[in-house]
Amino acid sequence: MKKIAFLGGGKIGRSMMSHVQENGKAQVAFVYDPFLKDADINGVPVVSEIRDEMFEELDLVVECANADVVAQFIARALKYTNFMPFSMTAFRDDALRDSAKAAAEQHGHMIYLPHGAILGLDGIFDGRSELTEVTVETIKSPASLGRADTEYTVLYEGPTRKATELYPRNVNVHAAIALAGIGFDKTHSKIIADPSVNTNTHLIHLVGKGIDFTIRVSSFSEGGVTGKYTPLSACGSLDRVLGGSGFQFV
Numbered sequence: 001m002k003k004i005a006f007l008g009g010g011k012i013g014r015s016m017m018s019h020v021q022e023n024g025k026a027q028v029a030f031v032y033d034p035f036l037k038d039a040d041i042n043g044v045p046v047v048s049e050i051r052d053e054m055f056e057e058l059d060l061v062v063e064c065a066n067a068d069v070v071a072q073f074i075a076r077a078l079k080y081t082n083f084m085p086f087s088m089t090a091f092r093d094d095a096l097r098d099s100a101k102a103a104a105e106q107h108g109h110m111i112y113l114p115h116g117a118i119l120g121l122d123g124i125f126d127g128r129s130e131l132t133e134v135t136v137e138t139i140k141s142p143a144s145l146g147r148a149d150t151e152y153t154v155l156y157e158g159p160t161r162k163a164t165e166l167y168p169r170n171v172n173v174h175a176a177i178a179l180a181g182i183g184f185d186k187t188h189s190k191i192i193a194d195p196s197v198n199t200n201t202h203l204i205h206l207v208g209k210g211i212d213f214t215i216r217v218s219s220f221s222e223g224g225v226t227g228k229y230t231p232l233s234a235c236g237s238l239d240r241v242l243g244g245s246g247f248q249f250v
Protein backbone atom coordinates (compact mmCIF):
# COMPACT_ATOMS: atom_id res chain seq x y z
CA MET A 1 0.00 0.00 0.00
CA LYS A 2 1.22 3.54 -0.74
CA LYS A 3 2.53 5.59 2.13
CA ILE A 4 1.93 9.33 2.44
CA ALA A 5 2.48 12.15 4.97
CA PHE A 6 0.94 15.57 5.52
CA LEU A 7 2.61 18.88 6.39
CA GLY A 8 -0.25 20.73 8.12
CA GLY A 9 -3.22 19.15 9.87
CA GLY A 10 -5.92 21.81 9.44
CA LYS A 11 -9.09 21.83 7.38
CA ILE A 12 -7.71 20.55 4.06
CA GLY A 13 -5.28 18.10 5.67
CA ARG A 14 -7.91 16.52 7.90
CA SER A 15 -10.37 16.14 4.99
CA MET A 16 -7.77 14.29 2.94
CA MET A 17 -6.72 12.16 5.89
CA SER A 18 -10.27 10.98 6.62
CA HIS A 19 -10.82 10.36 2.91
CA VAL A 20 -7.74 8.22 2.47
CA GLN A 21 -8.45 6.30 5.67
CA GLU A 22 -11.97 5.57 4.40
CA ASN A 23 -10.98 4.49 0.90
CA GLY A 24 -7.84 2.64 2.04
CA LYS A 25 -5.75 3.84 -0.94
CA ALA A 26 -2.79 4.77 1.25
CA GLN A 27 -1.40 4.58 4.72
CA VAL A 28 -0.73 7.93 6.42
CA ALA A 29 2.68 7.79 8.13
CA PHE A 30 2.54 11.11 10.02
CA VAL A 31 1.22 14.66 10.12
CA TYR A 32 3.78 17.39 10.72
CA ASP A 33 2.12 20.28 12.55
CA PRO A 34 3.98 21.88 15.46
CA PHE A 35 0.94 23.98 16.37
CA LEU A 36 -1.43 21.11 17.13
CA LYS A 37 -1.88 19.89 20.68
CA ASP A 38 -3.28 16.51 19.55
CA ALA A 39 -0.83 13.60 19.80
CA ASP A 40 -2.61 12.00 16.85
CA ILE A 41 -5.38 12.62 14.30
CA ASN A 42 -7.54 9.51 13.75
CA GLY A 43 -4.63 7.40 14.99
CA VAL A 44 -2.03 9.11 12.75
CA PRO A 45 0.87 10.48 14.85
CA VAL A 46 1.28 14.26 14.88
CA VAL A 47 4.95 15.22 14.90
CA SER A 48 6.53 18.60 15.56
CA GLU A 49 9.90 17.96 13.95
CA ILE A 50 11.02 16.58 10.61
CA ARG A 51 14.23 14.75 9.89
CA ASP A 52 14.97 14.11 6.21
CA GLU A 53 14.98 10.33 6.68
CA MET A 54 11.27 10.57 7.57
CA PHE A 55 10.65 11.22 3.85
CA GLU A 56 12.34 7.95 2.86
CA GLU A 57 9.91 5.21 1.85
CA LEU A 58 7.04 7.69 1.38
CA ASP A 59 5.22 7.80 -1.97
CA LEU A 60 3.92 11.32 -1.48
CA VAL A 61 4.20 14.34 0.85
CA VAL A 62 1.16 16.64 0.84
CA GLU A 63 1.65 20.22 2.03
CA CYS A 64 -1.46 21.91 3.47
CA ALA A 65 0.01 24.40 5.97
CA ASN A 66 1.31 27.64 4.42
CA ALA A 67 3.71 28.97 1.76
CA ASP A 68 6.69 29.05 4.16
CA VAL A 69 6.30 25.33 4.75
CA VAL A 70 6.49 24.72 0.98
CA ALA A 71 9.69 26.79 0.86
CA GLN A 72 11.15 24.95 3.84
CA PHE A 73 10.46 21.38 2.74
CA ILE A 74 9.84 21.01 -0.98
CA ALA A 75 13.44 20.44 -2.13
CA ARG A 76 14.22 18.27 0.93
CA ALA A 77 11.19 16.04 0.31
CA LEU A 78 11.77 15.80 -3.45
CA LYS A 79 15.09 14.05 -2.86
CA TYR A 80 13.10 11.08 -1.60
CA THR A 81 9.55 11.30 -2.89
CA ASN A 82 6.78 13.20 -4.72
CA PHE A 83 5.29 16.45 -3.40
CA MET A 84 1.81 18.00 -3.64
CA PRO A 85 1.61 21.62 -2.40
CA PHE A 86 -1.68 23.43 -1.69
CA SER A 87 -0.06 26.74 -0.68
CA MET A 88 0.58 27.74 -4.27
CA THR A 89 1.52 31.34 -3.45
CA ALA A 90 4.96 29.96 -2.48
CA PHE A 91 5.76 29.81 -6.21
CA ARG A 92 5.73 33.61 -6.57
CA ASP A 93 9.41 33.11 -5.66
CA ASP A 94 11.00 32.23 -9.01
CA ALA A 95 14.15 30.85 -7.38
CA LEU A 96 12.09 28.48 -5.23
CA ARG A 97 10.06 27.32 -8.23
CA ASP A 98 13.17 26.73 -10.34
CA SER A 99 15.02 24.88 -7.58
CA ALA A 100 11.97 22.71 -6.85
CA LYS A 101 11.67 21.80 -10.55
CA ALA A 102 15.39 21.05 -10.73
CA ALA A 103 15.22 18.85 -7.58
CA ALA A 104 12.23 16.94 -8.98
CA GLU A 105 14.01 16.33 -12.29
CA GLN A 106 17.29 15.38 -10.64
CA HIS A 107 15.65 12.83 -8.35
CA GLY A 108 12.96 11.62 -10.75
CA HIS A 109 10.00 12.80 -8.67
CA MET A 110 6.80 14.71 -9.42
CA ILE A 111 5.43 17.98 -8.09
CA TYR A 112 1.66 17.52 -8.33
CA LEU A 113 -0.13 20.87 -8.61
CA PRO A 114 -3.74 20.46 -7.43
CA HIS A 115 -6.57 22.55 -8.88
CA GLY A 116 -7.64 23.47 -5.35
CA ALA A 117 -10.39 26.08 -5.14
CA ILE A 118 -10.88 26.42 -8.91
CA LEU A 119 -11.45 24.30 -11.99
CA GLY A 120 -9.61 23.86 -15.23
CA LEU A 121 -5.89 24.33 -14.49
CA ASP A 122 -5.12 21.42 -16.82
CA GLY A 123 -6.98 23.12 -19.68
CA ILE A 124 -5.30 26.48 -19.02
CA PHE A 125 -1.89 24.80 -18.99
CA ASP A 126 -2.66 23.06 -22.29
CA GLY A 127 -3.54 26.38 -23.97
CA ARG A 128 -0.84 28.54 -22.35
CA SER A 129 1.24 29.07 -25.52
CA GLU A 130 -1.68 30.96 -27.11
CA LEU A 131 -2.74 33.06 -24.10
CA THR A 132 -2.12 36.80 -24.19
CA GLU A 133 -4.26 38.20 -21.36
CA VAL A 134 -5.28 36.60 -18.06
CA THR A 135 -7.22 38.30 -15.26
CA VAL A 136 -8.33 36.86 -11.93
CA GLU A 137 -10.80 38.66 -9.68
CA THR A 138 -11.55 37.36 -6.19
CA ILE A 139 -14.40 38.52 -3.96
CA LYS A 140 -14.41 37.33 -0.36
CA SER A 141 -15.93 38.48 2.90
CA PRO A 142 -13.66 40.81 4.90
CA ALA A 143 -13.47 38.18 7.69
CA SER A 144 -12.06 35.55 5.37
CA LEU A 145 -9.39 38.09 4.32
CA GLY A 146 -8.60 38.82 7.98
CA ARG A 147 -10.19 42.31 7.79
CA ALA A 148 -13.18 44.22 9.12
CA ASP A 149 -14.32 46.38 6.16
CA THR A 150 -17.93 47.54 6.44
CA GLU A 151 -18.30 48.30 2.74
CA TYR A 152 -17.26 46.88 -0.65
CA THR A 153 -13.52 47.60 -0.89
CA VAL A 154 -11.06 46.94 -3.71
CA LEU A 155 -7.96 45.90 -1.78
CA TYR A 156 -5.59 45.37 -4.67
CA GLU A 157 -5.41 45.58 -8.43
CA GLY A 158 -2.22 44.83 -10.35
CA PRO A 159 0.23 42.04 -11.17
CA THR A 160 -0.35 38.68 -9.49
CA ARG A 161 3.18 38.59 -8.08
CA LYS A 162 2.38 41.46 -5.69
CA ALA A 163 -1.11 40.08 -4.89
CA THR A 164 0.43 36.81 -3.73
CA GLU A 165 2.97 38.71 -1.63
CA LEU A 166 0.26 40.84 0.04
CA TYR A 167 -2.28 38.04 0.62
CA PRO A 168 -0.32 34.76 0.64
CA ARG A 169 -3.05 32.77 2.40
CA ASN A 170 -5.96 34.09 0.33
CA VAL A 171 -4.98 34.11 -3.32
CA ASN A 172 -3.72 30.61 -4.01
CA VAL A 173 -6.11 30.62 -6.97
CA HIS A 174 -4.25 33.57 -8.51
CA ALA A 175 -0.92 31.80 -8.01
CA ALA A 176 -2.25 28.59 -9.55
CA ILE A 177 -3.61 30.43 -12.62
CA ALA A 178 -0.32 32.32 -13.03
CA LEU A 179 1.67 29.08 -12.80
CA ALA A 180 -0.52 27.26 -15.30
CA GLY A 181 -0.83 30.20 -17.69
CA ILE A 182 1.37 33.22 -18.44
CA GLY A 183 3.23 33.78 -15.18
CA PHE A 184 3.12 36.00 -12.10
CA ASP A 185 4.02 39.27 -13.85
CA LYS A 186 1.68 39.10 -16.85
CA THR A 187 -1.37 37.78 -14.94
CA HIS A 188 -3.55 40.58 -13.59
CA SER A 189 -5.15 40.25 -10.12
CA LYS A 190 -7.98 42.05 -8.38
CA ILE A 191 -8.92 41.36 -4.74
CA ILE A 192 -12.17 42.64 -3.25
CA ALA A 193 -13.54 42.52 0.30
CA ASP A 194 -17.35 42.52 0.28
CA PRO A 195 -19.19 42.43 3.63
CA SER A 196 -22.44 41.34 1.89
CA VAL A 197 -21.11 37.91 0.82
CA ASN A 198 -20.51 34.60 2.60
CA THR A 199 -18.83 33.00 -0.41
CA ASN A 200 -15.40 32.90 -2.00
CA THR A 201 -15.90 33.87 -5.65
CA HIS A 202 -13.24 33.78 -8.36
CA LEU A 203 -13.83 35.20 -11.83
CA ILE A 204 -11.16 34.22 -14.30
CA HIS A 205 -10.91 35.54 -17.85
CA LEU A 206 -8.38 34.16 -20.31
CA VAL A 207 -7.91 35.53 -23.81
CA GLY A 208 -5.55 34.42 -26.56
CA LYS A 209 -5.23 33.69 -30.25
CA GLY A 210 -8.56 32.03 -31.01
CA ILE A 211 -9.30 31.50 -27.31
CA ASP A 212 -11.70 33.25 -24.94
CA PHE A 213 -12.51 31.51 -21.64
CA THR A 214 -14.45 32.77 -18.65
CA ILE A 215 -14.45 30.65 -15.50
CA ARG A 216 -16.56 31.66 -12.51
CA VAL A 217 -16.29 29.63 -9.33
CA SER A 218 -18.21 30.43 -6.16
CA SER A 219 -18.01 28.33 -3.04
CA PHE A 220 -19.59 28.84 0.38
CA SER A 221 -17.08 30.11 2.94
CA GLU A 222 -17.19 28.15 6.18
CA GLY A 223 -14.78 30.49 7.96
CA GLY A 224 -11.00 30.28 7.72
CA VAL A 225 -9.27 30.65 4.37
CA THR A 226 -10.80 27.61 2.67
CA GLY A 227 -14.25 27.39 1.04
CA LYS A 228 -16.69 24.47 0.83
CA TYR A 229 -15.35 23.12 -2.47
CA THR A 230 -11.60 22.89 -1.79
CA PRO A 231 -11.62 19.87 0.57
CA LEU A 232 -13.66 17.93 -2.04
CA SER A 233 -11.28 19.00 -4.78
CA ALA A 234 -8.25 18.09 -2.62
CA CYS A 235 -9.59 14.55 -2.05
CA GLY A 236 -10.16 14.13 -5.81
CA SER A 237 -6.62 15.29 -6.60
CA LEU A 238 -5.20 12.92 -4.00
CA ASP A 239 -7.17 9.99 -5.47
CA ARG A 240 -5.83 10.75 -8.96
CA VAL A 241 -2.27 11.01 -7.70
CA LEU A 242 -2.53 7.74 -5.78
CA GLY A 243 -3.94 5.98 -8.84
CA GLY A 244 -5.96 2.79 -9.04
CA SER A 245 -8.24 1.48 -11.74
CA GLY A 246 -11.43 2.59 -13.48
CA PHE A 247 -12.56 5.83 -15.11
CA GLN A 248 -10.39 8.90 -14.70
CA PHE A 249 -10.84 12.42 -16.07
CA VAL A 250 -7.52 13.69 -17.38
Ligand SMILES: NC(=O)c1ccc[n+]([C@@H]2O[C@H](COP(=O)([O-])OP(=O)(O)OC[C@H]3O[C@@H](n4cnc5c(N)ncnc54)[C@H](O)[C@@H]3O)[C@@H](O)[C@H]2O)c1
Nearest residue numbers: 008009010011012035064065066086087116117169172226
Ligand atom coordinates in the same frame (compact mmCIF):
# COMPACT_ATOMS: atom_id res chain seq x y z
N1 LIG B 1 -4.69 25.82 -3.71
C1 LIG B 1 -5.86 26.32 -3.32
O1 LIG B 1 -6.74 26.60 -4.14
C2 LIG B 1 -6.12 26.54 -1.87
C3 LIG B 1 -7.42 26.72 -1.40
C4 LIG B 1 -7.63 26.90 -0.06
C5 LIG B 1 -6.55 26.94 0.82
N2 LIG B 1 -5.29 26.80 0.35
C6 LIG B 1 -4.12 26.86 1.23
O2 LIG B 1 -3.92 25.58 1.79
C7 LIG B 1 -3.28 25.72 3.07
C8 LIG B 1 -4.08 24.93 4.11
O3 LIG B 1 -5.40 25.42 4.19
P1 LIG B 1 -6.38 25.01 5.41
O4 LIG B 1 -7.72 25.55 5.12
O5 LIG B 1 -6.20 23.56 5.69
O6 LIG B 1 -5.71 25.87 6.58
P2 LIG B 1 -5.89 25.65 8.15
O7 LIG B 1 -5.59 26.99 8.76
O8 LIG B 1 -7.18 24.99 8.48
O9 LIG B 1 -4.71 24.62 8.50
C9 LIG B 1 -3.35 24.94 8.39
C10 LIG B 1 -2.59 24.03 9.35
O10 LIG B 1 -1.20 24.27 9.16
C11 LIG B 1 -0.57 24.29 10.42
N3 LIG B 1 0.68 25.03 10.35
C12 LIG B 1 0.89 26.36 10.47
N4 LIG B 1 2.20 26.64 10.39
C13 LIG B 1 2.83 25.43 10.21
C14 LIG B 1 4.19 25.06 10.08
N5 LIG B 1 5.17 25.98 10.11
N6 LIG B 1 4.47 23.76 9.90
C15 LIG B 1 3.48 22.82 9.86
N7 LIG B 1 2.18 23.12 10.02
C16 LIG B 1 1.86 24.41 10.19
C17 LIG B 1 -1.59 24.94 11.34
O11 LIG B 1 -1.32 24.61 12.70
C18 LIG B 1 -2.90 24.34 10.83
O12 LIG B 1 -3.22 23.15 11.53
C19 LIG B 1 -3.22 27.24 3.33
O13 LIG B 1 -1.95 27.73 2.96
C20 LIG B 1 -4.27 27.79 2.41
O14 LIG B 1 -4.00 29.14 2.05
C21 LIG B 1 -5.06 26.58 -0.97
